[in-house]
Amino acid sequence: MLRVGLIGTGPWAKQIHAPGLADHPGTTLTAVWARRPEPARELADEHGAVVAESFEELLDQVDAVAFAVPPAVQGVLAVQAAEAGKHLILEKPIAADLASAQRLADAVASAGVAALVVLTLRYAAQTREWLADIAETGGWQGGGARWLSGALLGGAYQNSPWRVADGALADIGPHVFDLMDATLGTITKVLAANRTPDDLWQVMFQHEGGATSTATLSLRLPVQPTVTEFAVYGRDGYRTLGRKPGSAGESYTSLLDDFAAMVACGTTEHPCDVRRGLHLQRIIHETRLLAGE
Numbered sequence: 001m002l003r004v005g006l007i008g009t010g011p012w013a014k015q016i017h018a019p020g021l022a023d024h025p026g027t028t029l030t031a032v033w034a035r036r037p038e039p040a041r042e043l044a045d046e047h048g049a050v051v052a053e054s055f056e057e058l059l060d061q062v063d064a065v066a067f068a069v070p071p072a073v074q075g076v077l078a079v080q081a082a083e084a085g086k087h088l089i090l091e092k093p094i095a096a097d098l099a100s101a102q103r104l105a106d107a108v109a110s111a112g113v114a115a116l117v118v119l120t121l122r123y124a125a126q127t128r129e130w131l132a133d134i135a136e137t138g139g140w141q142g143g144g145a146r147w148l149s150g151a152l153l154g155g156a157y158q159n160s161p162w163r164v165a166d167g168a169l170a171d172i173g174p175h176v177f178d179l180m181d182a183t184l185g186t187i188t189k190v191l192a193a194n195r196t197p198d199d200l201w202q203v204m205f206q207h208e209g210g211a212t213s214t215a216t217l218s219l220r221l222p223v224q225p226t227v228t229e230f231a232v233y234g235r236d237g238y239r240t241l242g243r244k245p246g247s248a249g250e251s252y253t254s255l256l257d258d259f260a261a262m263v264a265c266g267t268t269e270h271p272c273d274v275r276r277g278l279h280l281q282r283i284i285h286e287t288r289l290l291a292g293e
Contacts, residue, residue, distance in 0.1 A: 002260055003030040004089070005058040006049075007077060008068030009039035011156040012091075016118075017068050020252040022047040026260030033058040059084045064114075064263070070162040071170065072096035075104055078115075082107040087263050088115040089255070092174035093284060094277035101281035108274045114262040115274035116255055119178050121243065122272055123251035123258075127179070130241045134183050134232060143184050143213040143232035145176045151226070152199075152219040167199040168217040169287060174280045176215050176230075177205075179241075182271070183232055184211040187283055193290040203287055 004021050006013060006029060021029040033052040034040040044051045052058035055077060059065070064087035067074045075095030078088055088108065094117060095101040108115045121127050134140065149172070151157050152164060163171050181187045189206040201217040228243035258270060270276075 001028045002026055002064055002087075002263055003028055003062045004064045004066055005031040005033065005052065005062035005086075006043075006066050006068065007033055007055070007058070007074075009034045009036070009043050010068055010160070013068035014043060016248055016252050017066050017089075018043055018047050020249065020256060021066060022049070024253060024256045024260070027064075027256055031058045031061045055080070059086060063087060064089065064259075067091055070096075070160075071166075072100075072162070075100035078104050079107045082111045082113055082115070085111055085113060087113045087259070088274070089259060090115060090117045090274065090277060092117055092119060092277065093170050093281050094274065095281060098281050098285040101278050105274050105278040108268075112268060114259065114268050114270075115277075116259050116262070116270060117174075117272050117274065117277040117280075118252070118255060119175060119272050119276070120248050120251040120255075121175050121179050122182065123254040124244060124247050125250075125254075126244060127241065130239075131182055134239065137236050139236055140184055140211055140232045140234035142211050142234070143180060143230070145180055145213070145215045145230045147172045147176050147215075147217050147226070147228050148221045148223045149219050149226040150222045150224065153222060163219070167195075167201075168219045169195070169201055169284055171219060172217055173201070173215075173284055173287070174277075176217060177280055177283050178272075178276065179230055180205065180213045180215065181207070181279075181283075183230070184213055185209040186279075190283065190286045190290050193287045195291045195293070201287075201291075205283075 029049045031052045032040045032044040065081045066089035185207040187205045192204040194202045203215045230241040
């Protein structure tokens with residue numbers, strides 16, 4: 001099986017990465033490393049892994065590395081892992097800024113390793129069915145997305161420094177932009193972008209082929225449950241897609257299916273590979289510039 005090391009011990013590492021890697025038939029959670037050794041030891045013990053004393057020690061024990069750390073940390077450590085020949089499971093956004101994302105993508109390309117981005121919506125079975133139907137039907141002129149949540153008002157992620165600082169655009173933006181891009185065609189231009197003082201984003205895109213779309217994002221609205229809606233419209237009417245509650249674990253398993261197959265076959269190309277992460281980072285960068293940030 002593919003030996004995978006996990007970097008990070010936060011809520012997402014505990015809920016998704018660690019159990020997913022430990023339970024998947026194609027992977028084994030071999031080692032855990034974090035800057036705080038005690039949480040790393042607890043997580044490793046829970047899943048039969050060992051605690052690495054350093055990042056370098058972890059690299060010596062594994063074939064691949066899964067990251068569950070802030071973008072700024074991932075952007076640096078993932079380059080080192082790629083240069084060491086390790087395959088990568090990357091969180092979104094893949095780095096803190098566009099320049100760092102480009103360096104990571106270049107390192108992955110140079111090393112010839114597999115690198116997938118955890119875009120959980122794209123790995124869901126209902127999303128794959130939706131995208132197949134949308135592509136077969138064609139003729140879509142526009143669409144829109146809404147992701148409205150109170151995640152930063154309370155709960156497991158309210159004290160996440162990078163989420164608090166970077167807000168909805170960096171955290172849920174990649175999911176939304178990726179799916180609208182996959183549905184309507186490559187996003188070629190950010191037409192408009194606005195951010196309110198309480199981090200409510202309104203963004204408008206131009207897509208390859210002429211379609212336009214809008215996205216509304218917030219992690220600071222008292223909405224329960226979270227609203228996650230996607231829609232397209234065109235000559236064949238109006239189609240919508242929601243998010244199945246509790247599907248993140250299933251999506252991660254599907255990601256690991258693809259990841260293990262890529263490594264076994266020696267391929268590095270995938271719709272959600274590091275190049276996709278770089279494309280999404282560019283969209284985030286252009287959106288911030290247009291909003292005057």
